[in-house]
Amino acid sequence: MHPLRKHIEEIIPLTDEEFAYIFGHFQSIKKRKHQYIVQEGEVVSKEFWVITGCLKSYFFDHNGKEHILQFGLENWWITDYESFVKRTPSKIFIDCLEDCELLYITYDDREKLTTQLHKMERFWAKKSKYGRIALQNRILSLLKNSAKERYDLLLEQYPQLFQRVPKKLIAAYLGVSRETLSRLGE
Amino acid sequence: MHPLRKHIEEIIPLTDEEFAYIFGHFQSIKKRKHQYIVQEGEVVSKEFWVITGCLKSYFFDHNGKEHILQFGLENWWITDYESFVKRTPSKIFIDCLEDCELLYITYDDREKLTTQLHKMERFWAKKSKYGRIALQNRILSLLKNSAKERYDLLLEQYPQLFQRVPKKLIAAYLGVSRETLSRLGE
């Protein structure tokens, strides 16, 4: 079974025809390490789904320091939702940390698909709710937890990340310095 | 004096006002190693001029082998002229081999500039002629010279290239294998 089908069916069951119809709205691309899929300033018209590989979405603050919003691993969705939904220029970058194989759906195709297949509306609504909860928890964690606690939480939730991406990026995600992160693991 | 002014004045003299007017049609960008300035499939609307850095324009043949059309070093112009002039999707990629600082002029601005400032028409006409001659010579060289002869010619004309870009790219430019190139230097 196609991994996207498996992914969607974790939330809503699909017939073969439905999946074929949905899948027809996606296109696939390969990108290599260092390539961007979203750049600051552009209006993002695609939502990506990671088949294989690893990406980061990030921006630079006024001191030129990098902050990571999200990593994208296998079976994750990634885009700049603000730009994608509001049709405004993006404030962020998304690029590949490894060679990647991605599926994407354009804004228009996603609109069409949701109106024509009500199930997908439900799918995305659910995804969106869970995404919102995750963001909220991250904010809470940033407010109330120490660096060590945030480190432990991340390590517990996504141990693979620590094997896969450079520690300085984990640090930029947790909001601590590279050196402090290194000392947290002691 | 701005390097672009120096570059243009090697062909046509300019007043301060003229250069300021010309310069107003250009924009500057920085790109880092691995970033694309042109990708296959897009209609290229910019012509780039290299302030600092190094780029390659290239494509892949049906065997997935990379072939290099042109390198871009300081004071060189680079774009996909076919796409730029004919407004058709590009068949090539151009990306940065080093961090780069570039100037670019858009198609429309170039059109405006040439109609409004006749000198620039002369400038580009001359550039274009010389570019054409260079291309023709490259074809001749590919047809009649051995790999060793092509290697020697390139080494004579652009010795800096050999210091600056990986040998496998020199090979992809000369149309020989990496290994053969390595043995040519003996």
Place this chain on the structure above:
DNA sequence: TCTAGATCACATCATATCTGTGACATAGCT
């Protein structure tokens, strides 16, 4: 059949980048 050059496999080297760690600075808490 000789030659120029390709392809494959491998070893060595160079470079970039990642990672840990000491020394020290600083801001907020108690």
Place this chain on the structure above:
DNA sequence: AGCTATGTCACAGATATGATGTGATCTAGA
């Protein structure tokens, strides 16, 4: 005032990636 958590700076060693050279073979064309 002094403690704690964290940041910043500098440096050194570890690791990974890519660049380079070279032998062994293979092939197409003069």
